[in-house]
Amino acid sequence: MELVTTxxxxxxxxxxxxxxxxxxxxxxxxxxxxxxxAIAVILxxxxxxxxxxxxxxxxxxxxxxxxxxxxxxVALAGGGYGTALIVYVLRRDKFYPIxxxxxxxxxxxxxxxxxxxxxxxxQWFNFWRPYVSWGHASVLFEVFWCISCYxxxxxxxxxxxxxxxxxxxxxxxxxxxxxxxxxxxxxLPTLHQSSLGQLFYLMVGKxxxxxxxxxxxxFFLLSSFFVGAGMIVIESTLAGKALNHKVEIPVLRGxxxxxxxxxxxxxxxxxxxxxxxxxxxxxxxxxxxxIMFLSELTFGVIIxxxxxxxxxxSTRKGLIWFGILTVSGVVxxxxxxxxxxxxxxxxxxxxxxxxxxxxxxxxxxxxSIACLAYLFLAENFNILGGHGSEHxxxxxxxxxxxxxxAK
Amino acid sequence: MAKGVLVDIPxxxxxxxxxxxxxxxxxxxxxxxxxxKTAEDRAKEPNNGLWPEEWTSINxxxxxxxxxxxxxxxxxxxxxxxxxxxxxxxxxxAFQKLPEGPVIYDQSLCVGCRxxxxxxxxxxxxxxxxxxxPGVRKCQMCATRVANNQETACTSVCPTGAITFxxxxxxxxxxxxxxxxxxxxxxxxxxxxxxxxxxxxxxxxPFEKMRFRTDVTTQPLPSYTEGYMKATPFxxxxxxxxLAGLYVYNNKGKEPLD
Numbered sequence: 001m002e003l004v005t006t007x008x009x010x011x012x013x014x015x016x017x018x019x020x021x022x023x024x025x026x027x028x029x030x031x032x033x034x035x036x037x038a039i040a041v042i043l044x045x046x047x048x049x050x051x052x053x054x055x056x057x058x059x060x061x062x063x064x065x066x067x068x069x070x071x072x073x074v075a076l077a078g079g080g081y082g083t084a085l086i087v088y089v090l091r092r093d094k095f096y097p098i099x100x101x102x103x104x105x106x107x108x109x110x111x112x113x114x115x116x117x118x119x120x121x122x123q124w125f126n127f128w129r130p131y132v133s134w135g136h137a138s139v140l141f142e143v144f145w146c147i148s149c150y151x152x153x154x155x156x157x158x159x160x161x162x163x164x165x166x167x168x169x170x171x172x173x174x175x176x177x178x179x180x181x182x183x184x185x186x187x188l189p190t191l192h193q194s195s196l197g198q199l200f201y202l203m204v205g206k207x208x209x210x211x212x213x214x215x216x217x218x219f220f221l222l223s224s225f226f227v228g229a230g231m232i233v234i235e236s237t238l239a240g241k242a243l244n245h246k247v248e249i250p251v252l253r254g255x256x257x258x259x260x261x262x263x264x265x266x267x268x269x270x271x272x273x274x275x276x277x278x279x280x281x282x283x284x285x286x287x288x289x290x291i292m293f294l295s296e297l298t299f300g301v302i303i304x305x306x307x308x309x310x311x312x313x314s315t316r317k318g319l320i321w322f323g324i325l326t327v328s329g330v331v332x333x334x335x336x337x338x339x340x341x342x343x344x345x346x347x348x349x350x351x352x353x354x355x356x357x358x359x360x361x362x363x364x365x366x367x368s369i370a371c372l373a374y375l376f377l378a379e380n381f382n383i384l385g386g387h388g389s390e391h392x393x394x395x396x397x398x399x400x401x402x403x404x405x406a407k
Numbered sequence: 408m409a410k411g412v413l414v415d416i417p418x419x420x421x422x423x424x425x426x427x428x429x430x431x432x433x434x435x436x437x438x439x440x441x442x443x444k445t446a447e448d449r450a451k452e453p454n455n456g457l458w459p460e461e462w463t464s465i466n467x468x469x470x471x472x473x474x475x476x477x478x479x480x481x482x483x484x485x486x487x488x489x490x491x492x493x494x495x496x497x498x499x500x501a502f503q504k505l506p507e508g509p510v511i512y513d514q515s516l517c518v519g520c521r522x523x524x525x526x527x528x529x530x531x532x533x534x535x536x537x538x539x540x541p542g543v544r545k546c547q548m549c550a551t552r553v554a555n556n557q558e559t560a561c562t563s564v565c566p567t568g569a570i571t572f573x574x575x576x577x578x579x580x581x582x583x584x585x586x587x588x589x590x591x592x593x594x595x596x597x598x599x600x601x602x603x604x605x606x607x608x609x610x611x612x613p614f615e616k617m618r619f620r621t622d623v624t625t626q627p628l629p630s631y632t633e634g635y636m637k638a639t640p641f642x643x644x645x646x647x648x649x650l651a652g653l654y655v656y657n658n659k660g661k662e663p664l665d
Contacts, residue, residue: 051536058454058533061521088664089650091657096664122519122534122541129499133516139632140522141498142639179654187647191639198635202496202526204624217635349618351453 018166022376027242031368038365041358042119050122053358059351062338064359069116069366071196071334073109074147075220076327079228079235080106080154081189086258088182094254098247100161100383101239102232107154108370114151116366139198146192153185161381194221200337207341210282210293215273222266223330229259230304230326233319242375245384253313256322260308263301263326270297292332292340300329409489409605410508410553411575412562413582414482416610416617417589418569421446421480423465425561425570429484432549432560435460446480455483455618459535459544463561470612479610481617482561482570484546485510485531486597487605488627493523493532495629501543508575508605509548517542528601528623548605575605582609602627 024032045053056063083102086092118124135141160178163171197220200207213219232255236247274280283290304326312318346353378384423446430437438460446467449456456464463484470477487510494502494510501516502523523543524532535541549559557563558572565571571578582595591611597604600623608619615621 047539049537049539049541050534051538056534056536058457058524058536059530061524061532061534085650089654089657091661091664093664099664120520122521123514123517124519126499126516126518129501129516129518133500135498135500137495137629137633137636138498138522139636140496140520142636144498183647183650183654186650187643190646191643195635195639198632199522201635202492202628202632204528204626204628204631205620205622206525349453349455350451 020380022379025242028372028375031372034361034368035365035372038362038368041361041365044358045119045362046124053356053362055353055356055359057351057353059346059349060353063353064355064363065116065120067335067338068363069120070113071338072331073113073116074193074196075224075227075330075334076231077106077109077113078189078193078224079231080109081186081193082225082228083232084182085186086255088179089186092254095251097251098232098236098255101235101378102228103154103157104161104374104377104383105231105235107151107158108373110147110151110154111373112366112370113147115369116363119362139195139202143192143195143199146188146195150185150188150192153181153188157181157185161383165381189224190221193224194218196220197337200341203342206345207337208282208289208344209277209279210289211337211341213273213277215269218269219266219333222262222269223333226259226262226266227326227330229255230323230330233323234327237316237320237323239374239378239384243378243384249314249316249319252319256308256313256319259326260305263305263308267297267301267305289336289340289344292336296329296332296336299325300332301326304329409506409575410548410572411487411578411605411607412548412559413571413573413578414606414608415569415571415585416479416481416608416612417591418567419465419480419482420567420569421465421467421478422566424564424566425482426461426463426465428560428564429463429546430460432552433462433547435462450481450618454530454533457483457531457533459533462544462546466618468612468617470616472612477612479612479617480569481608481619483531484561484606485548486529486601487546487548488528488601489603489605490601490627490629492526492528492601492628495632496522496526498522505550505554507550507553509550509553510605511547511550512543512545514542526628528628529620575607578607582607585609596621599625601625602630 041053050056054063054065080103083095083099087095087099118127121127130141130144156174157178159170160174163169163174194217197216197218200212201214201216203212229252233252236252240246274283283293304322307313307318307322307325313322429435438458441456441458441461444456446465447469449464450466450468455466463482466481466483468479468481470479487508488504491502491504491510493512494504498520499516499518501513501518502510503513504510519541521534521543524530524534531545533544535544549557552559562570562572571581573581579595579598582598585591586593586595586609589611591609592613594614596608596610596614596619597606600620602625608614610617
């Protein structure tokens with residue numbers, strides 16, 4: 001699929017043409033199919049309501065959409081602010097090649113979160129209420145403001161990339177604003193990543209003590225930071241296959257080691273927390289919560305630390321395993337806080353919740369839309385190329401071949 | 408001053424006049440299925456028989472007391488906390504605690520995130536899952552009646568004096584008097600639970616056998632997140648300043664990245 005858009009640069013003056021391409025592959029058709037199914041479910045949800053499309057109930061007012069689309073979506077998109085911190089603020093230029101793709105993944109992740117939230121809340125048309133009716137005692141108020149502002153900031157940050165190709169006149173202004181946007185764009189996620197954990201601190205006595213702790217915000221923040229490297233490894237592996245672009249091993253290895261450093265801190269805090277609150281007995285009770293808790297830490301944190309600091313991380317295979325384990329660990333953790341952590345309390349008088357097929361379809365559909373958007377943007381803008389500012393002029397390729405991003 | 412209701416559990420005979428009065432005053436819909444349920448059925452339901460259109464429900468528990476089997480009826484509804492979790496959890500101020508006691512909800516401000524339902528220490532909030540545009544539903548403690556110096560609809564019809572409307576402080580003293588006189592369990596449920604509630608319960612049978620959340624915290628729930636929210640702006644500004652400093656320092660004399 002190729003599309004050529006022609007923009008009149010100045011009234012009546014010379015026309016400049018921009019090429020857009022998007023080649024459909026079998027995988028992309030699969031994504032499109034899932035996305036279409038999800039859109040159908042979403043339409044039903046808006047017409048008939050949440051009861052018709054989900055298995056949510058009064059015992060389980062939060063379910064898959066909150067945990068997957070929001071809690072997990074935000075966490076997995078954490079690679080963006082982490083990378084921005086390492087590359088732009090700390091100037092570890094070695095990692096610059098992955099900066100744009102990590103930040104794009106983060107942007108798309110947040111768009112999924114925002115869309116997911118609009119679908120998930122009952123009165124979506126009231127989404128703007130917290131901007132004017134300030135419930136500032138609520139942790140969710142902070143989450144709401146930070147996520148929405150950060151999404152706007154990320155869109156602007158992407159515009160800085162986008163204006164290399166279209167609306168080139170705005171590029172220099174966006175470039176000037178970048179330092180400010182970067183700093184706000186690191187501050188906001190730091191705040192709301194931790195607040196997502198603090199949300200559960202209000203549910204006193206409802207969450208299993210293995211997860212309910214005053215450290216919740218720190219744990220959520222640290223895990224969103226260290227999962228960034230895992231996501232970048234996975235993303236660059238998948239994008240590498242799809243777009244024929246590989247990130248060098250030393251770059252990924254360096255990131256993985258930074259991430260493992262954060263994991264060690266996380267592990268130490270987890271142990272401190274268990275000592276302080278005396279939850280060792282719960283952790284080694286070998287009931288369902290204990291098994292989930294231990295495997296979350298063993299497979300999601302301890303083994304990745306070992307991979308990162310051994311020779312295993314010098315191979316692509318080792319790096320991919322690091323990615324898969326870390327990401328799975330954080331996935332497990334977010335599900336554990338809600339489902340494993342609250343299951344016993346919420347089901348005590350016979351409540352139950354198993355997500356409906358339609359809930360899975362929507363969650364997978366949103367991810368598919370994000371994947372398609374990523375592929376389109378990575379193919380049409382300078383995302384993976386990384387190096388050097390491809391100045392606006394270089395982008396226009398006269399002979400019709402558009403190859404600047406595919407290398 | 409703040410009003411409250413005292414529920415004297417052994418005095419209730421389970422006539423359910425209160426439920427009918429609630430339906431009539433609040434113009435709640437009648438549900439065929441709910442009409443046919445007994446107080447015993449409701450006591451076994453995950454939601455105590457509270458539904459979007461059932462703001463109060465009578466639960467029957469068959470218990471053992473002094474070797475005899477006795478039936479105890481418990482009226483359930485929103486407890487109207489003194490410092491409510493729902494009010495503090497709502498990011499758009501859809502909940503409000505009135506000085507007279509009632510905790511009320513305004514659907515026009517509600518976004519529908521349901522954080523209040525997750526936060527409620529007594530799990531009394533219900534959602535209109537079947538509606539395309541749903542809201543949260545719960546007992547409003549007849550806020551308009553209370554504001555006009557009238558008592559709540561349910562208490563106004565109770566034939567046995569099992570539920571009494573009045574000043575919370577006076578009711579609390581009355582509750583303690585009754586505990587002594589009748590040899591009840593030495594606990595006013597609602598005096599300290601979740602930091603205190605407008606509704607107070609006394610009983611001659613153990614609360615934990617009647618689905619009361621006896622292990623609930625005695626700290627007001629908002630106090631768990633208050634400090635965090637107060638510190639957030641300072642942490643944010645401080646962190647942004649540190650980042651700005653680091654940015655300037657690390658970019659000194661270097662070509663900017665793009």
